Structures are given as C-alpha cells and as structure tokens.
Amino acid sequence: MRGKLLVGVVVLWAVAVVGGMAMLADYKYRPGARADEQPLWPADSKLARGRAVPTLVMFAHPKCTCTRASLTELAELMAEARGNVRAHVVFMKPSEQDGDWAHSDTWDQAREIRGVEVSIDVDAAEAHRFGAQTSGQVVLYGVDGRLLYAGGITSARGHVGTSIGHRRLLALLTHRATDAHTGNVYGCALAEREKDAPR
Amino acid sequence: MTGPDTDGAVVARRAHEIFAGRFDANVKRVDRMFIYLMAAQWLCAIALALWFSPYAWEGRIKTTHVHVLAAVVLGGLLSGMPIFLALVRPGAIGTRFVIAAAQMLWSGLLIHLMGGRIETHFHVFGSLAFLAFYRDWRVLVPATVVVAADHVVRQVFWPESVFGVLTPEAWRFLEHAFWVVFEDVFLVLSCLAGVKEMRGAAEQQARIEVSERREKELASTIQTSILPRTLAVEGLDVAAVMATATEVGGDYYEVLPVADGCWIGIGDVAGHGLPAGLVMLQTQSAVGALVGQDPTASPDHVLCGVNRVLYENIRKRLHHDEHVTMSLMRYHRDGRVVFAGAHEDIVVWRAATGTCETIATPGTWLGMTSDIRRATVNTACQLHPDDVMLLYTDGVTEAMDGKREQFGLARLCASLEEVARGTVEQIRDHLLARVRAWSPEQVDDITILVARYRDVDAVRVTTPRRSVPRFTAQSALDAI
Numbered sequence: 001m002r003g004k005l006l007v008g009v010v011v012l013w014a015v016a017v018v019g020g021m022a023m024l025a026d027y028k029y030r031p032g033a034r035a036d037e038q039p040l041w042p043a044d045s046k047l048a049r050g051r052a053v054p055t056l057v058m059f060a061h062p063k064c065t066c067t068r069a070s071l072t073e074l075a076e077l078m079a080e081a082r083g084n085v086r087a088h089v090v091f092m093k094p095s096e097q098d099g100d101w102a103h104s105d106t107w108d109q110a111r112e113i114r115g116v117e118v119s120i121d122v123d124a125a126e127a128h129r130f131g132a133q134t135s136g137q138v139v140l141y142g143v144d145g146r147l148l149y150a151g152g153i154t155s156a157r158g159h160v161g162t163s164i165g166h167r168r169l170l171a172l173l174t175h176r177a178t179d180a181h182t183g184n185v186y187g188c189a190l191a192e193r194e195k196d197a198p199r
Numbered sequence: 200m201t202g203p204d205t206d207g208a209v210v211a212r213r214a215h216e217i218f219a220g221r222f223d224a225n226v227k228r229v230d231r232m233f234i235y236l237m238a239a240q241w242l243c244a245i246a247l248a249l250w251f252s253p254y255a256w257e258g259r260i261k262t263t264h265v266h267v268l269a270a271v272v273l274g275g276l277l278s279g280m281p282i283f284l285a286l287v288r289p290g291a292i293g294t295r296f297v298i299a300a301a302q303m304l305w306s307g308l309l310i311h312l313m314g315g316r317i318e319t320h321f322h323v324f325g326s327l328a329f330l331a332f333y334r335d336w337r338v339l340v341p342a343t344v345v346v347a348a349d350h351v352v353r354q355v356f357w358p359e360s361v362f363g364v365l366t367p368e369a370w371r372f373l374e375h376a377f378w379v380v381f382e383d384v385f386l387v388l389s390c391l392a393g394v395k396e397m398r399g400a401a402e403q404q405a406r407i408e409v410s411e412r413r414e415k416e417l418a419s420t421i422q423t424s425i426l427p428r429t430l431a432v433e434g435l436d437v438a439a440v441m442a443t444a445t446e447v448g449g450d451y452y453e454v455l456p457v458a459d460g461c462w463i464g465i466g467d468v469a470g471h472g473l474p475a476g477l478v479m480l481q482t483q484s485a486v487g488a489l490v491g492q493d494p495t496a497s498p499d500h501v502l503c504g505v506n507r508v509l510y511e512n513i514r515k516r517l518h519h520d521e522h523v524t525m526s527l528m529r530y531h532r533d534g535r536v537v538f539a540g541a542h543e544d545i546v547v548w549r550a551a552t553g554t555c556e557t558i559a560t561p562g563t564w565l566g567m568t569s570d571i572r573r574a575t576v577n578t579a580c581q582l583h584p585d586d587v588m589l590l591y592t593d594g595v596t597e598a599m600d601g602k603r604e605q606f607g608l609a610r611l612c613a614s615l616e617e618v619a620r621g622t623v624e625q626i627r628d629h630l631l632a633r634v635r636a637w638s639p640e641q642v643d644d645i646t647i648l649v650a651r652y653r654d655v656d657a658v659r660v661t662t663p664r665r666s667v668p669r670f671t672a673q674s675a676l677d678a679i
Binding site for chain 1: 251252253254255256257258259260261264265269272273276277280284288293297300301304307308311314315316317353356357359360365
C-alpha cells in the first residue's frame with residue numbers, strides 16, 4: 001500500500017515537473033509584441049542613417065535581463081559584418097527618471113560593442129517612430145532607407161545561440177540576400193501595455 | 200568435514216552476500232551525495248536567478264522574473280523528490296531512477312536560467328558522469344531518455360531554440376542524443392568494469408573468511424575436545440560446563456584423577472579467540488605433564504612449573520602478552536582440598552548450614568614473569584559430606600544485564616543455595632540458566648564446575664556437559 005502511494009506521489013511529481021518545464025518553455029519561447037513596421041526610415045528620427053552602408057537599430061530596455069542575449073548576438077553580428085553596417089542601440093528611459101536609470105549592465109555591454117552608437121531614448125519616443133514595442137527589437141534599413149529586416153536576434157527570451165533572425169541579418173549584411181524579412185522578437189515590453197491592447 | 204565443492208558453494212554464497220552488501224552501501228552513499236548535490240543545485244539556481252534576472256520589466260513596471268519563480272518552485276520540485284526518496288528509500292532502484300531523471304531535468308533548468316550559454320550544457324555530461332558513481336548502468340537509461348525526449352519535444356514545438364532553424368530534419372535530435380549515447384558507452388563500460396572488480400574483491404574476501412572460519416572451527420574442536428572426558432573421582436560428584444563466547448575460548452578447566460583423589464584446575468586466559476585458545480592448550484598440556492610426572496606434588500610447585508612453561512612460550516618465543524589467572528587444587532579423599540594460584544573466589548556451600556562461604560585465592564597471574572614462587576602459596580580447606588564446591592570463571596560473575604549490572608558473586612551464591620541439595624548436574628544447569636537469563640547476549644566465555652563431596656564409599660561417575668560438538672576420532676580425521 002505504501003509502495004503504491006509512493007509510486008502515485010512520484011507520478012504526480014513527474015506530471016508537476018513536466019508541467020513546470022512546459023510553462024517555463026512557453027514563457028521563454030513566447031514572442032513579444034511585434035513592431036509596427038515602418039517600411040521607410042522615419043523622417044522624424046533623430047538617429048543618423050548610414051549613406052554608404054545599411055543602418056541597424058536595436059531598441060532596448062536597460063533593465064531587461066533578456067536583452068543581454070540580444071546584445072551578445074549583436075556583438076557577434078557586428079564582428080561578422082566587418083563594418084558593413086552602421087548600428088545604434090537605443091535605450092529607453094522614462095522622462096521622470098534621471099540619467100543613471102538607463103546606465104545598467106546592458107548599457108555597458110552595448111558600449112563595449114565595436115562600431116555601435118549607444119543613446120538614450122526618453123520615453124521611448126524613437127522606438128515609437130520605428131514602431132518598436134519589445135526590448136531587443138532590431139530594424140535594418142538599406143542605404144535607400146527601405147526596411148530590410150524587423151524582428152529579434154535571438155531564438156528565445158534571453159537565450160543566446162544561433163537564431164533565424166541572426167542568420168537573416170547576416171545574409172542581408174553580406175549581400176547574400178536582399179529580400180525584406182520579419183521575425184519574432186523576445187524580450188521585455190518597452191512601455192506599459194494598455195489593458196485592452198492585444199498582446 | 201566439508202569438501203571442496205561444498206566450500207565453493209559456501210564461498211560463492213558468501214561472495215554474493217558481500218557483493219550485495221557493498222553494492223547496496225555504494226548506491227546508498229551516492230544517494231546521500233545526490234542529496235547534497237540536489238540541495239546545492241537548488242540554492243545555486245535561486246542565487247543565479249536573483250543575481251542575473253531578478254525582474255521582468257514592462258516599461259516602468261517591474262515584476263518578479265519567471266526565472267526566480269522557476270528556480271524556487273520548479274527547482275524545489277526537481278530537488279525535493281530525489282532528496283525525499285534518498286532519505287526514505289535509500290538504495291532502491293526507483294530512487295536512483297528518479298534522481299537520474301531529475302538530474303538531467305536540472306540541466307535543462309540551469310540552461311534556461313543561464314540564458315542558453317553553451318558552457319552550461321556541460322552540466323549534462325557532468326551529470327552523466329556523476330550518475331555513473333552508482334556503478335549501475337541502468338540509471339543512465341532514464342537520464343538518456345530524458346535528454347532525448349527533451350530534444351524531441353523541442354524539435355516538434357520550438358525547433359529554433361535548439362537547432363536554430365524552423366524546419367530541422369526529422370533525425371536532427373538524434374545528432375544531439377548521439378553525443379549523450381557516446382558518453383554513455385564509456386560510462387556503461389566503466390560501470391560494468393567497476394561491478395566486475397567489486398565481485399572479484401567480494402570473492403577474495405569470502406575465500407579469506409571461509410578459510411579463517413574453518414581454521415577457528417578446527418581449533419575450537421581440538422580445544423573443547425581436550426576437556427576432561429569423564430569426571431569420575433572417588434568421593435566426589437563432579438559436573439562441569441564450558442560455553443565459549445567465540446569459536447575459540449580462553450577458559451580452562453581440568454579434572455585429573457590420581458590415587459587418593461584428583462587434581463582440579465580452573466583458569467581463564469586474558470582475552471578470547473584463537474590466541475587465547477592456544478594459550479589455554481599450552482596450559483592444559485603443562486598441567487597434564489607436570490601432574491602426570493609427580494601426582495604427589497604440591498599445587499604451588501606445579502603452578503610454578505606451569506608458569507615457567509607459559510612465560511617461555513608466550514613472552515619469549517611468541518612475543519605475546521597473554522596471561523592466565525588460574526587456581527590449581529589437589530583434592531584428597533578425606534575431603535581436604537589444597538589449592539594455589541589466583542583466580543575467582545571458591546564458593547563452598549555447607550550442607551550443615553545450608554549457606555555459602557567464599558574462599559579467596561591468593562596468588563598472581565601466570566605467564567607474566569619468569570618466577571612466581573614468592574607470590575604462590577598453598578591454602579587448604581576442608582569439605583564435609585554433602586558440601587558443594589563451586590568453581591567458575593569471570594564470564595559468570597561479570598555477565599551484564601541490559602542495565603550493565605553484573606551478575607555478581609552474591610547472586611551466584613544465592614542461585615547456588617536455591618538448588619544446592621539437587622544433583623551436581625542440576626546445580627550446573629541451574630546456574631548456567633540463571634547467568635544466561637541475566638545476560639542473554641554472551642560476551643565472555645563461561646565455565647562452571649560443581650563438585651559435591653561424598654563419603655568415600657559413595658562414588659559416582661558423571662560425564663561433563665559440552666556446549667560444542669564432541670571431538671571424536673572420526674571428526675579429528677575429517678578436520679585433518
């Protein structure tokens with residue numbers, strides 16, 4: 001009787017563990033809100049666009065720990081692109097917060113990436129111009145100002161490693177592809193969602 | 200006597216017992232190791248989550264990150280059940296199967312918490328090696344199944360997370376599983392080799408044990424067989440028993456009939472086991488030789504001779520430190536008893552009064568020094584018709600009950616008085632039963648010798664009771 005009870009407890013444990021792992025996986029692999037893609041470089045953007053090379057912009061929440069993986073992938077991409085891209089990492093900051101609020105470990109991580117310009121985006125105004133809603137959102141515009149890629153650069157929330165987005169960006173930057181692409185993005189929301197807004 | 204085939208079966212059975220015991224001890228030891236590992240992994244996971252990803256953000260709003268909840272709750276589940284089973288069912292195969300599955304799931308959780316860093320994947324291979332400590336290749340099966348199942352599920356639902364593409368080939372998960380199986384092959388071979396080595400060591404140990412046991416049995420058979428076969432003494436009813444605590448005891452008693460009475464000896468070699476038994480044999484031989492050479496000698500003279508033999512053999516030749524406490528007495532038909540040598544007090548139950556009196560035995564130990572003449576004196580006492588003389592070793596008076604209280608001389612005298620008017624056999628059996636009831640777990644040799652003085656005309660012949668099989672000519676031949 002005790003043996004059967006123990007087996008039952010172990011089975012329940014197994015179900016709970018598998019369920020927990022599934023919930024964790026669901027969280028990790030559930031994409032954030034996609035960008036409201038802008039087919040052309042927003043005219044009112046304060047960011048400088050490359051005239052000779054494509055321009056890549058990553059929008060980031062300075063406190064989002066998932067964005068570390070996005071920056072790790074960006075660093076690798078920049079090395080692979082060999083200077084054939086102009087890159088910005090734009091950190092949002094609420095206007096009521098002081099400047100140090102955005103100076104997080106991800107800020108330092110972004111500044112260490114060679115060839116990347118790091119800036120603060122007060123109240124995510126620049127993100128709004130590009131339609132970005134999720135930290136880690138990457139947009140790539142060609143020299144003609146047309147959108148080439150909009151999406152993430154990781155395969156899951158805070159998960160380093162090869163991803164479709166990374167490979168598409170690399171293909172575009174090395175002229176092995178020219179078609180525009182979109183992809184999923186994984187990370188924290190750049191701004192509070194309205195209660196009725198669809199996720 | 201057991202033959203080689205029977206010995207082989209005994210060795211095989213004992214080897215199996217030893218192997219099973221050691222295997223069980225090993226898996227329980229590894230179970231305990233996993234208790235600590237599981238607890239450590241849980242604490243590490245919580246620390247990692249709190250350090251690297253304490254909060255998730257939505258604009259200005261922060262909430263506790265799912266990693267923290269996963270580390271606390273899911274990590275608690277992953278470690279809790281293995282720890283519980285290792286505590287309540289250590290050594291059970293189901294316990295290590297659950298531990299194996301949980302350990303591989305821990306790899307998955309840690310990889311999640313560490314953001315998929317490639318270095319964290321080494322946890323998988325380290326865990327497999329850790330599981331091999333069980334020396335039970337079967338635990339690698341659930342571990343490998345968990346890893347393969349994880350990859351199959353990911354390939355179906357989240358292929359990009361593990362393969363970096365949305366439509367991997369159907370066999371792709373096998374590539375990852377292959378490297379796990381690759382390590383499994385070496386670990387399984389290692390487990391099998393470890394088990395083979397354990398079996399070999401167990402068989403070797405079993406052979407040694409069986410050999411030692413047979414040697415002890417042989418020595419015990421010889422020792423108990425040289426005890427006096429008959430206790431026929433003119434004017435004296437004698438009954439005796441010697442119950443050894445181990446196969447070979449250190450107790451000694453002797454009854455050697457001579458003209459006009461007999462020689463009686465009782466002694467105890469310090470310690471027991473084979474060395475004490477060998478000293479006892481030497482003592483018996485020396486007493487027999489010296490008394491046989493001069494039956495009219497005085498006890499102190501014989502005792503000094505025995506001491507010289509023991510000192511020469513034990514101290515000078517064997518370089519051992521055993522010694523003997525012994526009283527040697529000469530009984531005369533007229534009831535006179537002359538004795539020498541230090542041992543337990545002699546108890547004499549007086550028929551006239553129905554009470555016991557105790558007689559001290561002054562002297563010193565045998566085998567400690569080369570000359571004990573100054574410390575060895577003769578003492579005399581007189582037995583009257585129907586008086587009972589009781590000789591015993593310290594295994595009687597020092598037998599302890601559960602509260603560590605000794606049986607003691609007073610209790611022995613009281614027990615003797617209860618049955619002193621019975622036959623010497625009844626007295627012997629009654630005293631032995633009382634001691635064993637007092638101390639069911641015998642830790643020392645027990646020897647009891649009861650002698651009742653009769654008129655010279657009333658001679659009885661009795662046989663001693665033995666607590667071990669009798670030594671016969673046939674058994675001696677078998678032993679050799």
